[in-house]
Amino acid sequence: MRAEVSAIATRLFAEQGCDNTTVEQIAAEAGLSRTTFFRYFGTKEDAVLTCLDDLGPGLAAALSDRPADEHPWTSLRRAFDVITGLNGDAPGKSLAFHRLVEENPTMRTRHREKQQGWEELLVPLVAARLGGDVPPGRDPGPRALVASAVACLNVSMQTWVSCDGAVSRDALLDRAMSVLTE
Amino acid sequence: MRAEVSAIATRLFAEQGCDNTTVEQIAAEAGLSRTTFFRYFGTKEDAVLTCLDDLGPGLAAALSDRPADEHPWTSLRRAFDVITGLNGDAPGKSLAFHRLVEENPTMRTRHREKQQGWEELLVPLVAARLGGDVPPGRDPGPRALVASAVACLNVSMQTWVSCDGAVSRDALLDRAMSVLTE
């Protein structure tokens, strides 16, 4: 149901652009009222970004599964396999999605806000590994690690889109994240 | 003139919160019409964020001044001295500003958008240093460096706000940026 509306919204956004698509239009095509639409999705963009909802916990789980003595940066890189592997069989789908997200300012903004939620989940895990002689919330370290990793992820996806998927997501993310540790 | 409106907007935002302040209200206090306000500032939040307008070129200049053989990460850290040193004599002013920015989602969003502009200026400079065997736009490396550095900067400022300025901006940024290279 949510998925159906999401699919319609994604199609319309791709066809006409996000800004030229009104909530009214999405609701009409999905056979529900504007009011009901906003009951399901907080904003217009959320309809498209719903597919990311489970990713935060997924990332946290993947990070927890990494060996505790691994360098956090490496663990984060491996946790991101969850993302680089999405639609591995049909990368065109992910490509279209990220094109949609990266090309529209509002969409990118909402996307980054969702990622803020990921950070909240990942930061405590990283903080636990770094060993906390500094009280949490006063040490920017863990959050800096996570935020930078997410930044690298976004840069990778951005590059992936702009080269039309010619280079693999994994290769781009490897490059992005390794340049920081050299 | 712009500065005057900006000061009024900043005061109102701080007093009542950004969301509870309308453009109408700012315009009224500043003695101009709603229409004219939007002629000066693209959005409500821009009125407050105008003070960042010169920072992009400032950062680029600071980065250019660093020795070419210095590690880009170090150069970026040093370029950020331009920012950590703002209002060095009256840090309370910067503290209030960042509190305003970090505590409101919309404001934070606009702030990050402005920083995107910085990135566009800094990425070419970093790319030039890294030596470009890979055609620009296909190598996520330079942008990953810059985006991560900016992420570290933001995390530092966020921490600075949440600890009420108890630790210096420079110390926090040093810590944030060094944790990536260990």
Add this chain to the structure above:
DNA sequence: CTCATATTGATACTCAGTCCCAGTTCGACG
């Protein structure tokens, strides 16, 4: 069958941001 609850939709509202048009100021030029 009935009552309670949840879902829906219609309507109205606020506010941001855009657009167009008319009035004003002000300096250049005759």
Add this chain to the structure above:
DNA sequence: CGTCGAACTGGGACTGAGTATCAATATGAG
């Protein structure tokens, strides 16, 4: 001194997102 034009300003209307209220309808338990 008068006038023309450009730049700035304000008024007002418009679109569209997001919120709140309320009535109508469906659903499910007893």
